[in-house]
Amino acid sequence: MLYFRFPEGEKFYTTDDDASEVNVNFVSFDRKKEIDFKGNLIEISAEEIAEEDYVPKSKKERIELYKDTEDTYSRKVLQAIDYIKANQLKKLVISRGKILMYTDISHDKKLALGKSFLQFCDNYPTAFCYLFEKDGQCWMGGFSEVLGKYNKKTNAFETMSLAATLPLDEAWTDKEIEEQKPVTDYVHSVLKRFAVDISVSKVQDHISGNIKHLRTDFKATVYPQDLENLIKELHPTPAVCGFPKDVCMQGIKIIEFNSREFYSGFIKVETEEEIYYFVNLRCAEFFKSYAILYVGGGITEKSDPKKEWTETELKSLAIQNNLVFD
Numbered sequence: 001m002l003y004f005r006f007p008e009g010e011k012f013y014t015t016d017d018d019a020s021e022v023n024v025n026f027v028s029f030d031r032k033k034e035i036d037f038k039g040n041l042i043e044i045s046a047e048e049i050a051e052e053d054y055v056p057k058s059k060k061e062r063i064e065l066y067k068d069t070e071d072t073y074s075r076k077v078l079q080a081i082d083y084i085k086a087n088q089l090k091k092l093v094i095s096r097g098k099i100l101m102y103t104d105i106s107h108d109k110k111l112a113l114g115k116s117f118l119q120f121c122d123n124y125p126t127a128f129c130y131l132f133e134k135d136g137q138c139w140m141g142g143f144s145e146v147l148g149k150y151n152k153k154t155n156a157f158e159t160m161s162l163a164a165t166l167p168l169d170e171a172w173t174d175k176e177i178e179e180q181k182p183v184t185d186y187v188h189s190v191l192k193r194f195a196v197d198i199s200v201s202k203v204q205d206h207i208s209g210n211i212k213h214l215r216t217d218f219k220a221t222v223y224p225q226d227l228e229n230l231i232k233e234l235h236p237t238p239a240v241c242g243f244p245k246d247v248c249m250q251g252i253k254i255i256e257f258n259s260r261e262f263y264s265g266f267i268k269v270e271t272e273e274e275i276y277y278f279v280n281l282r283c284a285e286f287f288k289s290y291a292i293l294y295v296g297g298g299i300t301e302k303s304d305p306k307k308e309w310t311e312t313e314l315k316s317l318a319i320q321n322n323l324v325f326d
């Protein structure tokens with residue numbers, strides 16, 4: 001089962017079992033896991049989705065690895081700051097999985113995933129939103145960060161540098177500006193190697209629910225033979241990992257105990273005219289009696305552990321506030 005909706009889209013899609021082509025492809029952060037949905041993209045109504053009554057059955061091994069408190073997460077942030085200083089990094093992105101017991105929300109009602117997906121779509125109109133279940137794995141998520149959008153006819157390519165987070169009513173400081181800049185520089189440097197006619201926008205605010213980010217848009221021309229190599233090089237951007245990648249990947253391994261799975265990976269969706277690559281953030285994996293909500297943030301030398309904890313709590317509300325029980 002797979003349902004999704006494009007950013008700003010009004011229609012919902014699923015895939016049939018007719019074609020041998022892979023049309024929708026979930027790639028894990030470390031690229032080691034993939035979940036593919038083959039078939040033609042077909043429209044599905046909200047009514048049909050609302051009737052979805054899939055109940056996740058599986059359990060996760062070693063769930064204790066995901067039980068971060070403000071205290072344990074603050075220690076991870078301090079460890080990240082030490083790692084940043086020791087390796088002279090500009091930023092490192094760390095994350096956690098937040099366990100949400102269904103009984104903490106409702107004692108007598110059951111989680112309605114289809115309805116949750118529809119409510120999530122309503123509240124995040126600019127996001128690519130999805131819900132899938134395959135081989136016992138069940139995920140829902142959606143965010144508006146685009147790793148790539150490619151027009152197969154015109155070779156036009158779009159991407160963005162999106163980073164730094166604040167509640168809507170707070171003003172940007174040097175800390176956030178210094179956090180987004182390495183992402184912009186990195187994306188630009190990769191585009192210079194694989195694209196031509198590159199144009200770069202000014203930095204602008206990017207609102208997502210209860211928080212805002214900084215965003216720079218890029219437009220370029222990419223020849224078909226360069227597209228996959230460009231994506232390979234772009235992912236993971238410093239928005240979800242840090243720079244340089246290998247040092248940051250190593251830092252993430254040392255500091256985060258749990259595996260990121262599909263969180264901060266990407267979703268490739270191919271249509272007749274376009275190929276999209278959406279960054280998989282604000283997402284959660286669903287189990288029998290709980291969900292794991294994945295959230296993180298960019299750490300710099302100037303990070304305050306308390307603020308970083310609050311940032312992850314705010315990010316987790318994207319999924320948490322849209323779970324429907326009936």
Ligand SMILES: C=C(O[C@@H]1C=C(C(=O)O)C=C[C@H]1O)C(=O)O
Pocket residue numbers: 093095145162163164165213239240281282294295296297298299315
């Ligand atoms: C890592 C996440 O988000 C990314 C990191 C951000 C940050 O460091 O401020 C902001 C937006 C995303 O690019 C997340 O949502 O978990």
